[in-house]
Each structure stands twice: as structure tokens, then as C-alpha cells.
Amino acid sequence: MADTSQPYVSQARVNHRGIVDCDIHPVTSKPGELSQFMPKRWADIFNTYGARVAQPFIGMVPYPRMTAGNGSRLDAFPPTGGAPGSDLTFMRQQLLDPLGIEYGVLQPLSIGSQTFDQGLGAAICSASNEWQMAMWTGPEPRLKASLCVTQDDPDAAVAEIARHAGNPQFVQVSIPPRANEPLGRKRYWPIYRAAAERNLPIALHSAAYGPGANSGSGWMSYYIEEHYAFAHSLQSVVTSMVMEGVFEEIPSLRVICVEGGFAWVPALGWRLDRAWERNRDELAHVKRPPSEYMRKHFWYTTQPMEEPEHPKHLLDTIRWIGGDRLMFSTDYPHWDFDDPRQAFKVRLDDELDQAIFRNNAKAVFGLE
Amino acid sequence: MAGRPHQWLRSSDEIPTMPRMKLPYSGAIDCDLHPALPGTESLLPYLDAYWRDTMVMIMKGNARMELNSYPPNAPLTARPDWRPKQGKAGGDLAQVRSQALDPFQIKFAICNCLYGAMAAYNPDLGAALCRAMNDWMAAEWLDKEPRLRASIVVSLMDPDAAAEEIERRAADKRFVQVLMLAAGEMPLGRRAYWPIYRIAERLKLPIGVHAGSMMRHAQTQSGYVSYHAEDYVHQAQAFATQTISFFAEGVFAKFPELRVVLIESGVSWLPGLMWRVSKDWRGVRTEVPWIKKIPADIIRDHFRLTIQPLDAPPDEVARVLDHIGSDDILLFATDYPHWQFDGDDVLPAGLPEQSVKKILIDNPLATYPRLQEG
Numbered sequence: 001m002a003d004t005s006q007p008y009v010s011q012a013r014v015n016h017r018g019i020v021d022c023d024i025h026p027v028t029s030k031p032g033e034l035s036q037f038m039p040k041r042w043a044d045i046f047n048t049y050g051a052r053v054a055q056p057f058i059g060m061v062p063y064p065r066m067t068a069g070n071g072s073r074l075d076a077f078p079p080t081g082g083a084p085g086s087d088l089t090f091m092r093q094q095l096l097d098p099l100g101i102e103y104g105v106l107q108p109l110s111i112g113s114q115t116f117d118q119g120l121g122a123a124i125c126s127a128s129n130e131w132q133m134a135m136w137t138g139p140e141p142r143l144k145a146s147l148c149v150t151q152d153d154p155d156a157a158v159a160e161i162a163r164h165a166g167n168p169q170f171v172q173v174s175i176p177p178r179a180n181e182p183l184g185r186k187r188y189w190p191i192y193r194a195a196a197e198r199n200l201p202i203a204l205h206s207a208a209y210g211p212g213a214n215s216g217s218g219w220m221s222y223y224i225e226e227h228y229a230f231a232h233s234l235q236s237v238v239t240s241m242v243m244e245g246v247f248e249e250i251p252s253l254r255v256i257c258v259e260g261g262f263a264w265v266p267a268l269g270w271r272l273d274r275a276w277e278r279n280r281d282e283l284a285h286v287k288r289p290p291s292e293y294m295r296k297h298f299w300y301t302t303q304p305m306e307e308p309e310h311p312k313h314l315l316d317t318i319r320w321i322g323g324d325r326l327m328f329s330t331d332y333p334h335w336d337f338d339d340p341r342q343a344f345k346v347r348l349d350d351e352l353d354q355a356i357f358r359n360n361a362k363a364v365f366g367l368e
Numbered sequence: 369m370a371g372r373p374h375q376w377l378r379s380s381d382e383i384p385t386m387p388r389m390k391l392p393y394s395g396a397i398d399c400d401l402h403p404a405l406p407g408t409e410s411l412l413p414y415l416d417a418y419w420r421d422t423m424v425m426i427m428k429g430n431a432r433m434e435l436n437s438y439p440p441n442a443p444l445t446a447r448p449d450w451r452p453k454q455g456k457a458g459g460d461l462a463q464v465r466s467q468a469l470d471p472f473q474i475k476f477a478i479c480n481c482l483y484g485a486m487a488a489y490n491p492d493l494g495a496a497l498c499r500a501m502n503d504w505m506a507a508e509w510l511d512k513e514p515r516l517r518a519s520i521v522v523s524l525m526d527p528d529a530a531a532e533e534i535e536r537r538a539a540d541k542r543f544v545q546v547l548m549l550a551a552g553e554m555p556l557g558r559r560a561y562w563p564i565y566r567i568a569e570r571l572k573l574p575i576g577v578h579a580g581s582m583m584r585h586a587q588t589q590s591g592y593v594s595y596h597a598e599d600y601v602h603q604a605q606a607f608a609t610q611t612i613s614f615f616a617e618g619v620f621a622k623f624p625e626l627r628v629v630l631i632e633s634g635v636s637w638l639p640g641l642m643w644r645v646s647k648d649w650r651g652v653r654t655e656v657p658w659i660k661k662i663p664a665d666i667i668r669d670h671f672r673l674t675i676q677p678l679d680a681p682p683d684e685v686a687r688v689l690d691h692i693g694s695d696d697i698l699l700f701a702t703d704y705p706h707w708q709f710d711g712d713d714v715l716p717a718g719l720p721e722q723s724v725k726k727i728l729i730d731n732p733l734a735t736y737p738r739l740q741e742g
Binding site for chain 1: 654
């Protein structure tokens, strides 16, 4: 019963006024490219043991994507060789130029935030930050960097944030939504304070592995299950941050949920409000209904785009979330990439279109 | 967020809906009512000598096995005016009659007794206590009140033993469903559990999945949450996980007549899940070649959901149901004595007028074939 009308063409694109893409994945093109930015001690350990994380394989994600390209667009393999997302020239030709990307926010998915050896993890995060500047945001001013930190060593994370203070190439602090503890816990607050003091939002991008099982019933079997669980990891971030009272303590903190979709946001807000109303006694530190914190402190990137059976239902979802909360993203070069020309199957009015494709992100990141 | 129109958009398609209200007529079928087991000692007459001795031994000092998911004194666990002066809410048949069956003019109520027996890690302990609970349910409730029906509770730690218990207890047609918790050792679609689904399909017993956790794994991918409110919010994730697990593992390809009832799930999370997995399936269907049709259709065919609680606010309920794309899948429930509503207005506000009778009567009858046998 899908709508058979023509794909909707974004006004932001038609008007050539530029798009902000909040989720672009750069990767290294050759071994040793990242470790050259590490002190010798950590480079040696990285090259000898690798970044050991909570998953069974080396060289393959725990849930293989079972698609041609194992998770990447087949046409995104650069003609010069190397992995998709490893060649800036090709990224310009395939993404930035033809789609009118005025700004693109890099999500390097630093493995440093998941590494068992937290010293090595901090070194990997620092190297990821230097590497982004040297290889990407330095040569290409349209690209902006994520300040990668290792959340389970908050001291190291705060130091890394301080090290790049005032550097306009970094537009957000990046941590994964899968950590050793629920991310609203006090142990993480120094990171949030450091980010808020520098007016940087915290971005949490879905992660292919983490220390805990990906469901409350243990590990699932298939990628089609795991991919949905990405949204769960972000729901848990929203829940924990609101219910632990983070925003009462750090009222200027802003949080971006990246690559978890957004259809789940209204139902979570409704459910949180009900639970808060019922359990006010144990949540005395949460002063207002949870959905109000969501409406004020959280943003969501649009990819992977929600595709209701009836495209117009998406307008209900956007109404419930708030059009000012959504920020367009492509997830280039991954298999479920959203092309800004076709991502929305329903017509948005001009103001909403401009908000989602550029204005919301420009405001959040302070881009002009 | 709760239903405030956004400056850019307005709700379209007005749908005639009902206010929060008493039931408009008698004869509703309550698909989730919770009689309470007073305590493990109530099971002693239904245990064999070995387990009776064992339970007497380990119960020294008033040990209990309440489910951690429902702390007895927590607000959710019992509505204030349904709490008796002594004992547990839902523990007394006279009160169940006067507070639920009579005022709501219930024709049948399906009893889902929640207790730690289903959450035991020891497979033998779990099986023994579940068996005793089922016999206690028949003797103490079903024999005394003809409006009651019940779910067969099982421990999943030994699926073959669970299948045996289902076959034994299902000889009594007043048992209409198999009950399991929403969060356990493994996702419920796993093939280790298929002996249960084989017998359930053969005996026309739906699988009821009720909120609750063995606490075997953290509720979140980042560990255990701090507050009971967070735990309850995360039950929705547990239901979503199981929904996907059932069809991703191929349960319905193997057992095409099997139905799953999601009980006390909150409902409103479902449309987003249907959209996401249907889209993903188009992209990665080679991973799960036994799935032959779009997951949203599989969900509408095989899943049913009880309507207490219904998380969406009244103004938006009809939109959420429109997104689900079917009113065949909702089942009336009081969730007695859990505190989901106040007064006699058991019907959540905002249900489409045209769907109310289906939800109260037709859908439950279609979901539970054994209800039609009397």
C-alpha cells in the first residue's frame, strides 16, 4: 500500500542553498595511517595487539552485513583503491560537490572509545582527532571534525577536550552510546561539563560493538536484529540522561543522537512521561516531565530515514518530535546512505525543509 | 511533546475517537489480569516430596521469590485503592471479583500470575515451581470462578521440560496460553526454544510475552539502569527485541499458525519498529531467506498486543493505530491490579469508535481459540 507518487525532491537542494550532512564516515586508506599520530609507545602497542574490543572477530564486524560491499555502497569504493570513505578527492566528487553539501560533519567512529586498554583508547582518540585535521578538515574546509574521546576514562576525555579548546574545526564531542555504565551516570558528567562549557554538543553515534549484550535478553543472532538495536542504545542514552538528572545539573548541555533513526522518539517520550508521573518519589531530582528535556536538549540525525508504509505518516512523527529537532545526514559511504534528493518520500513545507536540511544543524554547530 | 501541534504541521485526517471511559457494554474479555501468589508457601501442597522439603528448607526466614521487575510496594505494582489492608493486591478472589470482574462486567479474564518461578536460573527449581503454580492456579482460582481462564507459566531454562508441562497442563481447556517473560537468557526466537513453539502451535495456544525480566542481562547495552521507572521504560525495548527475534529466527516460517501476544508492552513503540525492520529487510533479506513477506505484514499476522498501558496520549492514539495499520491486533486488558488508570475508566482514551468492539470481544476470541470452547 505504499505511496506510488514520485520521490520528493528537497527544496533545500532545488534552491541550491546548501545542505549540512551530519554523518559522514572517513576511514584510513592504509595500515599505519592512524598510528603515525600516536606517541611511539602507543603506536607500538596498537600495531602489535590492535585495538582489542568486545567482539569475536578481528577484521569483521560481529554481525556481517550480508550485502555486497559488507555495509558500504558498492559505488563508493574509490577508483584509486582503498576502502570507501578513504579518499578525499573521491568524496568530493561523489558526495560534497554533486549533492551541494555546504558542511559535512565527520563521524570517524573512533575505536578508541571501545578499547579495553583505556590508555591505548585515549591515544587512539587523540590520534583520530589529529588525523581528521591533517587528512580531512585541514584540506577541505567544508568538513568539520568530531572531537573523539574515551568516555570510560573521563579524566583523559576532559583533557582531550581541553587540548582542542577553541579549535573551530571541531564542532562536537563524540562518544559511543554503548559504554560501561548508563550514560547519564555521574561518572560521565565531567565530560558533559567540559563540552557544555565550550559550547560543544555531545554526539552519540550508533556503535557496532560495546561492552554489554545488545538486548536485555542477551545477544541476538542477525544483523537485521542488531540494526534495530542501534535505536535501543540511543533510547537508553536519552532515558538515562533525563532520569539521572543530567540536565538539571548541566542545563546548557546539548545532545545529538546519530544514526539511530527517529521514529522511536515520540513513543519514548510518552512512555518516559508516564513512568516519571508514576514514580515521582524515586525521581525527585527530575523536575519536569522527561519529554520536556527531550524537546530542549536532544537532536536527532535523520539517517537511516524512516519509511512508513504511508509516507504521510512521517509528518505525524515529525510533528510529535518537533521539526527543530531533526538534522539531515547521509551516512556516506554506508549501504543505507540517504540521498538528500530522495530521502523524504513526503513533501515538507519550505520552512521545515530548510530547517531539517540546514538551519537546525547550523544553529546547533554554530556554523555560518 | 505530548500532542502539541508543531508550528509547521497540523494533524490531518480527523478520526472519530472515544473518550477515556467505562466499558460501553458487558462481555469484554480481559486479556491481562494478575492474581497474586501469596507466597512460595502456597505452592507447598502442589510440590512433590523432594521439592516440598527443598522449599521448606530454603524458605527459612521468610524468603520469597517476588519478581524484581514488580517491587510489591512500587506504585505501578498495585493501584492504591486496590491494595488490601493485608496481603498482596490481587491475592484475594473476592476482591478480584468486586474490583475487576464485576465492575467491568468481564465475560472472561485471562490470569497471568507473575512470580519468580519463571525467572529462576536453576532449571529444575524453575520447572518444579511453575508446575506447582499451574496446579495452584487451577485449584485456587479456575475451579472457584468460572469467568477465569489462565496462562500456563513455564521456565525457559529447560525447553523440553517446558514443552512437557504445556502438554500436561493443556489437557485442561481453561488454560488458553503459554506465558513467558519479556527478558530472559536468550532472545525468544532462538531455536533452543522451538520445542515450546511446536507444542503450542499444535495445541492452539498463543505465546504470551509479559513485561518482566530475569535480570540475567542488563536492560541496556550500557549496563543496568538506576531507577525502577527506567527499568519499566526499558520493558518496551525488551518487547521490541523479542518481536524481531521471533520472525528473524524463522519461528513463523517453521510454525505458521503460531501467535504471540505482547502483554503490557505500551504498544506505541510498534509502528517505528515495523517501518524500520520492513525497510531493513529489503536491504539485507539475504541474511534471513526464510522471511518471504514484508515484516510489517508478518507482525500484523502473528502478533497481538494488550492495551493497558497505552503510552500514546489520548489525542494521538488514533494516529498511532493508523500507523500500525490494523485494529485486529489490539486486545482489551485491565492489567489489574497494576496502576495503569484510575476510577472505572478502563478504556484508554482516543480509541477509534469503530475499533472498540473488536478490541473488547472479537479480537480476543480470535486470538484465543480455547475461549470459544466455553
